[in-house]
Amino acid sequence: MTNSWTDIKNTDLVIIMGGNAAEAHPCGFKWVTEAKANRGAKLIVVDPRFTRSASVADLYAPIRQGTDIAFLLGVINHCIRNDKVQWDYVKAFTNASYIVKDGFAYKDGLFTGYNEAKRDYDKSTWDYVIGPDGYATVDDTLTNPRCVWNLLKEHVAVYTPEMVERICGTPKDKFLKVAEMIAECSSPTKAMTSMYALGWTQHSKGSQNIRAMAMLQLILGNIGIRGGGMNALRGHSNIQGLTDVGLMSNLLPGYLTLPNEKEIDLETYMSTRGFKPLRPNQMSYWQNYRKFFVSFQKAMWGAAATPENQFAYDWLPKLDVPGYDILRALELMTQGKMTGYLCQGFNPLLAAPNRKKVTDALSKLKYLVTMDPLDTETARFWENHGEFNDVDPSQIQTEVIQLPSTCFAEDEGSLTNSSRWLQWHWPGGTPPGEARTDNWIMAQIHVRLKELYRKEGGAFPDPIINLDWAYADAGEPTAEELAKEINGKALATVYDAADPTKVLAEAGKLLPGFAALRDDGSTSSGCWIYSGCFNENGNNMARRDTSDPDETGAYAKWAFSWPVNRRILYNRASADVNGKAWDPSRKLIEWDGAKWAGYDVPDIAPTAKPTDVGPFIMNPEGVSRLFTRGLMRDGPFPAHYEPFESPLDNLVAPKVRGNPAARVFKGDFEQFAETASKEFPYAATSYRLTEHFHYWTKHCRTNAVLQPEFFVEISEELAAEKGITKGGWVRVWSKRGSIQAKAVVTKRIKPLICDGKPVHVVGIPLHWGFTGAARKGFGPNSLTPFVGDANIETPEYKAFLVNIEPIAGPVA
Amino acid sequence: MNMELSRRQFLGAAGAGVAATALGALGFGDIEAAHAEAIRTFKLVNTTETRNTCPYCSVACGVIMYSKGDRTKGEQAEIIHIEGDTDHPTNRGTLCPKGAALLDFVKSDTRLKYPMIRKPGSDKFERVNWDDALDRIVRLMKDDRDANFVEKNKDGVTVNRWITTGFLAASATTNETAWETYKVVRSAGMLVFDNQARV
Numbered sequence A: 001m002t003n004s005w006t007d008i009k010n011t012d013l014v015i016i017m018g019g020n021a022a023e024a025h026p027c028g029f030k031w032v033t034e035a036k037a038n039r040g041a042k043l044i045v046v047d048p049r050f051t052r053s054a055s056v057a058d059l060y061a062p063i064r065q066g067t068d069i070a071f072l073l074g075v076i077n078h079c080i081r082n083d084k085v086q087w088d089y090v091k092a093f094t095n096a097s098y099i100v101k102d103g104f105a106y107k108d109g110l111f112t113g114y115n116e117a118k119r120d121y122d123k124s125t126w127d128y129v130i131g132p133d134g135y136a137t138v139d140d141t142l143t144n145p146r147c148v149w150n151l152l153k154e155h156v157a158v159y160t161p162e163m164v165e166r167i168c169g170t171p172k173d174k175f176l177k178v179a180e181m182i183a184e185c186s187s188p189t190k191a192m193t194s195m196y197a198l199g200w201t202q203h204s205k206g207s208q209n210i211r212a213m214a215m216l217q218l219i220l221g222n223i224g225i226r227g228g229g230m231n232a233l234r235g236h237s238n239i240q241g242l243t244d245v246g247l248m249s250n251l252l253p254g255y256l257t258l259p260n261e262k263e264i265d266l267e268t269y270m271s272t273r274g275f276k277p278l279r280p281n282q283m284s285y286w287q288n289y290r291k292f293f294v295s296f297q298k299a300m301w302g303a304a305a306t307p308e309n310q311f312a313y314d315w316l317p318k319l320d321v322p323g324y325d326i327l328r329a330l331e332l333m334t335q336g337k338m339t340g341y342l343c344q345g346f347n348p349l350l351a352a353p354n355r356k357k358v359t360d361a362l363s364k365l366k367y368l369v370t371m372d373p374l375d376t377e378t379a380r381f382w383e384n385h386g387e388f389n390d391v392d393p394s395q396i397q398t399e400v401i402q403l404p405s406t407c408f409a410e411d412e413g414s415l416t417n418s419s420r421w422l423q424w425h426w427p428g429g430t431p432p433g434e435a436r437t438d439n440w441i442m443a444q445i446h447v448r449l450k451e452l453y454r455k456e457g458g459a460f461p462d463p464i465i466n467l468d469w470a471y472a473d474a475g476e477p478t479a480e481e482l483a484k485e486i487n488g489k490a491l492a493t494v495y496d497a498a499d500p501t502k503v504l505a506e507a508g509k510l511l512p513g514f515a516a517l518r519d520d521g522s523t524s525s526g527c528w529i530y531s532g533c534f535n536e537n538g539n540n541m542a543r544r545d546t547s548d549p550d551e552t553g554a555y556a557k558w559a560f561s562w563p564v565n566r567r568i569l570y571n572r573a574s575a576d577v578n579g580k581a582w583d584p585s586r587k588l589i590e591w592d593g594a595k596w597a598g599y600d601v602p603d604i605a606p607t608a609k610p611t612d613v614g615p616f617i618m619n620p621e622g623v624s625r626l627f628t629r630g631l632m633r634d635g636p637f638p639a640h641y642e643p644f645e646s647p648l649d650n651l652v653a654p655k656v657r658g659n660p661a662a663r664v665f666k667g668d669f670e671q672f673a674e675t676a677s678k679e680f681p682y683a684a685t686s687y688r689l690t691e692h693f694h695y696w697t698k699h700c701r702t703n704a705v706l707q708p709e710f711f712v713e714i715s716e717e718l719a720a721e722k723g724i725t726k727g728g729w730v731r732v733w734s735k736r737g738s739i740q741a742k743a744v745v746t747k748r749i750k751p752l753i754c755d756g757k758p759v760h761v762v763g764i765p766l767h768w769g770f771t772g773a774a775r776k777g778f779g780p781n782s783l784t785p786f787v788g789d790a791n792i793e794t795p796e797y798k799a800f801l802v803n804i805e806p807i808a809g810p811v812a
Numbered sequence B: 001m002n003m004e005l006s007r008r009q010f011l012g013a014a015g016a017g018v019a020a021t022a023l024g025a026l027g028f029g030d031i032e033a034a035h036a037e038a039i040r041t042f043k044l045v046n047t048t049e050t051r052n053t054c055p056y057c058s059v060a061c062g063v064i065m066y067s068k069g070d071r072t073k074g075e076q077a078e079i080i081h082i083e084g085d086t087d088h089p090t091n092r093g094t095l096c097p098k099g100a101a102l103l104d105f106v107k108s109d110t111r112l113k114y115p116m117i118r119k120p121g122s123d124k125f126e127r128v129n130w131d132d133a134l135d136r137i138v139r140l141m142k143d144d145r146d147a148n149f150v151e152k153n154k155d156g157v158t159v160n161r162w163i164t165t166g167f168l169a170a171s172a173t174t175n176e177t178a179w180e181t182y183k184v185v186r187s188a189g190m191l192v193f194d195n196q197a198r199v
């Protein structure tokens, strides 16, 4: 989230699209209710199902899953045509005025530079015209036809209300009502907040769904202000943290990136990470990249990372592909190219798409290790459970080791919630049996592996043997020790860069925050964006002061919010070009003539003059981007693409199938149903229920009682058409698998009319498996296609094709 | 936040657990004491209170766990009740149907208690002790790493990568565990590395 759960009370309009907070995030949704009750805020829900969020909405609009971009570009088109734009914000704080290179164009669903064989773009034209002064060329009058604003205007023109209705199945009058309500928030004194979750990410163009809303929010001037923002609700309790700390194939902690094999040394690596400002006076904060990177290397390898060995640059593995995400890993297993897999608190047998492929993949491993508090399906993927896991154990040669870990109640440390709050928690119970903490398990693996390398030697042991491991008990680092390492330490005394007589941190002390990081090896920090979380003031994540001056919803002394305890990102943009709040009732920080001050930690240098320095300090432009240059794989603007399995052709680009830049492995394409397939005529989607969390709560008696049994949800119309009765048994199948369930026949789903034809939606909740206290059942992944988002490989769980028929139920 | 003294804060002043420590910082210790005098002993007063957060969704509601026995004193501690933390700014004591049943997660019949091993082709798990399980794991890892580690690519560039064993990280472990995991996984040269952000 750019903002926080408690900030939602400040909004005027909530749009829930790509999520269902009332059921999936109930105690956070309370802040929507608060805004409605106390401010008269309105709630719009756009969803294929009439969800519980929809049931308390002021306006509900149905939409066909996988068409959100068409809808959102339709709203942008509406705002531009009706002059519902917060002009002062757009002109000063976005790249609307930047001139784009001549070669760049969009035609028939493709941007310039497409290579069909590679399913990738040459992005060289997706950029600004750079002037002789080395800066991007701009036209403040917005008259140049090649400026971002005019290109955008042209790009969205096709998404008329009529086109939105044809693609999305949203009746034109409903769409227009939504667009009008949203457009009102272009006023500097009105704010809209966007709440979204996996309903937007789990698409082959998930990242662009979010881009489209971010662009709309910028046009309305809603980023950086109280009650506004882009608020990713996020699925799991610490998935924000796991991503912040960089536990992904291509990441280093704090959104630094791992080198690829073309970056042969530190200087080559740094040469593309210089982040030279693209406009005069801009901060371009990533210019400090080397400080973050070197401090990370020092946190990894301590004294062994030296200027002479490029701070152990060669000890980081180098990528030969964009990333080894879970889909690529499973593909490699299927090809027999992997030996082992370790799963920590993750249940891929139910969580990864195309379950049959997952089972085949795991069956080809030599070894699988699981670490979990619960008995997961993944740990038992080799065990026969009849139709629920139809395998022959004697044919599976994988050695499986299942390790019992503690759960939250027996463990200490911090989790980062979707508000970016790092909250500390304490252990209260004794773990059952021989269950051990994850810290102990990971340390044991490292210490024992290191010991083997010391004794036997072997392949390049240096990075293992030299890993900085100075914990009081090498066999189990404490949460506090690790938190201090994340925060960072002064390895030598650190002086203020502006005033060398001033000491920022004495040698050996914890750093106050990331401003003290240095690139000469004199500081260490595991994750720069978390620096400040545990400093000489103590453990700031454990703070429990509930004071909130003027009740702004900031709670600045509760826990620690990254970065530097900032509660609202981009808060400089809450004030106009001169530093005065756009809306005095929403004041966050203001310029007092000498410095920035207010309710929040300024998201700008405290003395940066407002007329000189732009508010989006992480971007070399100093402004936000309506046009993203070459930063996304599938285009500098979002464009409508159908899901890979779709009931209709792409109406704006009939020749394009799916997202043209999404990666599809050989063999998987053949497993997609064709467009408008007669064999698989229905549009399926997956979702959560309020009584369950993922595949965990089926292990809990109360939740298993509340929702004991797997079901699928269909409309009364489809039920009538197929002769399916309420509570009757059905078989649902896709090109990849088949499941059986009871049918919930409901008014919550209605057929949509898309391009004149009815589209029936089949809803498939995701909480069942073959272990735990609930009845055995299936998950949507038995059916879903093996393809992910073009940018970050989130599997396309929300839009795929199935067929359905009534069947006789199992014999009781 | 409503600054009237909550029931939870009374409790803290009555000395019922960890909550007491945070209260002084709020600056109304004296009022606390006076009010606490007038309040009858709370039923859970003989339990140990510990602050935690709900491990499910990312709203991260504050919870209070009540246990028989106090871990901080080295005692065996059994959690007997979990409820919403009324002091928490986001949830203010409320919990949803998931969080309200957290005790059932802690005490689930399918909580794992012992390391287990399933041998190739076998149809059952067998108990194994921790030492043997961990030694077996690092043996499997090292044999694979030594056999398949790539020091240089075909152009002779140092790449130091290991892509035949992979690691899937969790979605609910702490940041501190995440950092430790990062160190262990990356130092081994692993590139097949992902978390549960997308599913």
Ligand code: SF4
Residues within 6 Å of the ligand: A024, A025, A026, A027, A028, A693, B054, B055, B056, B057, B058, B059, B060, B061, B091, B094, B095, B096, B097, B098, B099, B100
């Ligand atoms: S109680 Fe419910 S809303 Fe709160 S964190 Fe847990 S799952 Fe989320």
